[in-house]
Amino acid sequence: MVRQCVLRCLLDSHAPISLPHKVETVVGRSKITKIKDQACSRNQLSLTADCELCLVEIKQLGINPSGLDGFALKKDSAYNIKHGSKVEILLNQYFHVVEFDPPPDDSEERRTSLKRKLNDSQDSDSKKKLPKTELVNMSVQECSENKWEDIENGEVYIYTAKGVRSSPKIAAFDMDGTLIKTKSGKVHPVDTNDWQILFPCVSQKVAEKHSDGFKIVLLSNQSPIGSGRVKIEEFKKKIEGVVAKLNIPAQVYIATGKGFYRKPSTGMWNVLAELKNDDLPIDMDKSFYVGDAAGRAANWAPGKKKDHSMADILLTKNLGLTFYTPEQFFLGHSITNVPMTLPEFNPRDVKSTPFNERLLSSEQELLVLVGYPGSGKSFIAKQIEEKSRHKYVTVCRDILGSWQKCSAEAIKLLQQGKSVIVDSTNPDLESRGRWTSLAKEKGLQCRCAKMATSKAHAQHNNKFREIMKIKHGIVNDIVFNTYKSKFVEPTVKEGFKEVLEVKFNPDFEDEQAEKLYKMYLLEK
Missing domain, CATH: 3.40.50.300 (P-loop containing nucleotide triphosphate hydrolases)
Structure with missing residues (x-):
């Protein structure tokens, strides 16, 4: 009999997914799995079955973690799993099991072996996981070199400078109009070299937060990259230059599209919290965000134009995060009497009503x-x-x-x-x-x-x-x-x-x- 392999949903919410012999199968958010959760990528997991050896090679492709038997996978790392292994398309969600028909005889022993391989921090003779805090402390290390990554085909670019270290405390900043301004004096930069530090004290204030144990993070909307008006390779040089000028290790997130990752949506922050902080939970009470898109009305200060948007302050409302304007944070100004507009529509006010x-x-x-x-x-x-x-x-x-x-x-x-x-x-x-x-x-x-x-x-x-x-x-x-x-x-x-x-x-x-x-x- 020719052995077959399937990925079966434990809740039977959809038909088993066939895993043909030595053919890569990609699963994720789709009509087949009936997963609609936006946290799940359409290309979340890659599975390639070897029906002769009763092995399935599995790789996480999506940005958010998938799981095996309760353990988080590392993105783009390959794992060999066996008959009976529990696959979580998202960690702790959408539970499936790998099944070979006919099954191998030693499936139980192989599952135990897999668990040990997945938990690098666990004693090989122990069957009990280390407490989460112990695992976290062992995994936090400084970034050893400058590196660039991208997510979802360039929807987000991430720059992590050498020396960046994860922390429960996040000091997050917008970039344009918050840390830097144009040299030309124009609202929008004429090119990627048209920038200078906003206030003389910016580097010092950021350095103080870094010394206090905060991870320094920049979150920037840059749709001209997505539209092709600005070349990403040129913009990368600008980011590296800004971080070098700050003289503090920082992690930079650049949203190039107009979807979930663009502020005020929380996509960039979600990537930070779920993938780029070494599993350290972020203390939202101690963390904060600084941005100039605060919805300030015209003449909020003498001669000042109204803010171009509310994206920064609305991001913090979505997250429940403390917000500061650049003038507040860097110069100590009060915003008590600053006229600030509120959104015309508050989505939290929408309620379901009976059919008329x-x-x-x-x-x-x-x-x-x-x-x-x-x-x-x-x-x-x-x-x-x-x-x-x-x-x-x-x-x-x-x-x-x-x-x-x-x-x-x-x-x-x-x-x-x-x-x-x-x-x-x-x-x-x-x-x-x-x-x-x-x-x-x-x-x-x-x-x-x-x-x-x-x-x-x-x-x-x-x-x-x-x-x-x-x-x-x-x-x-x-x-x-x-x-x-x-x-x-x-x-x-x-x-x-x-x-x-x-x-x-x-x-x-x-x-x-x-x-x-x-x-x-x-x-x-």
């Missing part, structure tokens, strides 16, 4: 939805379809491409006796008039359901989709502004039987998605 039964009608009708992109129209339409047992059917412009195609499809559905939901932004009299005219022509009632979602809330939803990589068109600010400029409040005078206001009703696939949604995701 008034959205359903016993009569055949056209129900016209109105609202910003990302305001929740498609979700409401889906709810109406399900609640009505599909007596309502949606025509969506995002899918069909034009209002003419939507109209043609709506006519077909009306002829079949269905009620039709019009899922489009419909901001003005002209766009809505097409549907009230069609309803009048067909002798049907036409109602309007206006989403109460604000522009800032809809933009937050759009950013959430982008970070979660939900299959949906990403909408830029021009589209939101165009909708706002065109919007006319819908009324019954347009030909609607009534106009209903519908609150956004969130629906989360899991706790991780809800946790992300409740964070500040917008920079302004």
